[in-house]
Each structure stands twice: as C-alpha cells, then as structure tokens.
Amino acid sequence: MCIGAASGVEYLHSNECMHRDLAARNCLINRERVVKISDFGLSRTGTHYVLKSAMKLPIKWLAPETISAFTFSLKTDVFSFGVLAYEIFANGAEPWEGCTNAEVKAAVCRLPPTATF
Incomplete structure (x- = not known):
C-alpha cells in the first residue's frame, strides 16, 4: 500500500498538485490491490500555498510548517x-x-531533543 500511495503522490507532484489531506482514510484499494488516492477537496495546484483564512484541518497529519504558519x-x-x-x-x-x-x-x-549520549 505504501508503494502504491507513493506512486500516487509522485504523480500528483509531477503535475504540481498538492493533495493537502493525505491519510489512510483517503486511499482506496481496488480488487487488483491498486491504491488510488481520493478526496481532493483540499487539493491545490502549484508548489506552494499559504492558507489565508482559518479552516478545520486534520492536524494529526500536518507538517510543522503547516501547523505553525499555515504553509503548504x-x-x-x-x-x-x-x-x-x-x-x-x-x-x-x-x-x-x-x-x-x-x-x-x-x-x-518543538525543536528536536538534544542528544544525551
């Protein structure tokens, strides 16, 4: 499933499309075990996007820069x-x-913890 999802992400990115909601709940698997990425409701074209107004986001899947600066x-x-x-x-x-x-x-x-060894 990881390889199939990675191929889907690679395809989206090669077409300058940000999904912005990648999660297992948005991956479908058909009978041939091919993974299809779904739910493009939050997707945007381009390589960079800054959210201009507050909206409900799936925080558990967001990168640090998205959480702190609403940058995708x-x-x-x-x-x-x-x-x-x-x-x-x-x-x-x-x-x-x-x-x-x-x-x-x-x-x-948070910043990465300091090594203690």
Missing part, C-alpha cells in the same frame, strides 16, 4: 505521506491517538 507545499505532502505510512505499518492506528490538538501541535512543532 509539495514537501508538506511528503510529511503527511510519512504519517500515512505510520498508519499502514501500525495496522490502521490513528497517529497521536489519545492526544489533544494542542498536544499534537506542541509535539510536532
């Missing part, structure tokens, strides 16, 4: 793909399960 790019889709891969390998578990939106924002946007 092809790179933020790649971050969301990483969360999608987590969903796949965790047998459908929701990312950040049990966390509030504020807790997710704090965890995703």
Whole structure:
C-alpha cells in the first residue's frame, strides 16, 4: 500500500498538485490491490500555498510548517505521506491517538531533543 500511495503522490507532484489531506482514510484499494488516492477537496495546484483564512484541518497529519504558519507545499505532502505510512505499518492506528490538538501541535512543532549520549 505504501508503494502504491507513493506512486500516487509522485504523480500528483509531477503535475504540481498538492493533495493537502493525505491519510489512510483517503486511499482506496481496488480488487487488483491498486491504491488510488481520493478526496481532493483540499487539493491545490502549484508548489506552494499559504492558507489565508482559518479552516478545520486534520492536524494529526500536518507538517510543522503547516501547523505553525499555515504553509503548504509539495514537501508538506511528503510529511503527511510519512504519517500515512505510520498508519499502514501500525495496522490502521490513528497517529497521536489519545492526544489533544494542542498536544499534537506542541509535539510536532518543538525543536528536536538534544542528544544525551
């Protein structure tokens, strides 16, 4: 499923399309086990987009720059793909399960911890 979803993202990005809502819930699998990306309601053409007004967003799948500055790019889709891969390998578990939106924002946007070794 990861390879199929990655191929779909590659196709979208080669056509300068940002999906902006990549998640397992938006991937369909047909009988031949081909993955199709669906739900293009938040998608935009181009390689960069800044959200101009507040809207409800799926925070658990968003990149740090999207959470902090409402900036979307092809790179933020790649971050969301990483969360999608987590969903796949965790047998459908929701990312950040049990966390509030504020807790997710704090965890995703904080600086990497300092190495202690």
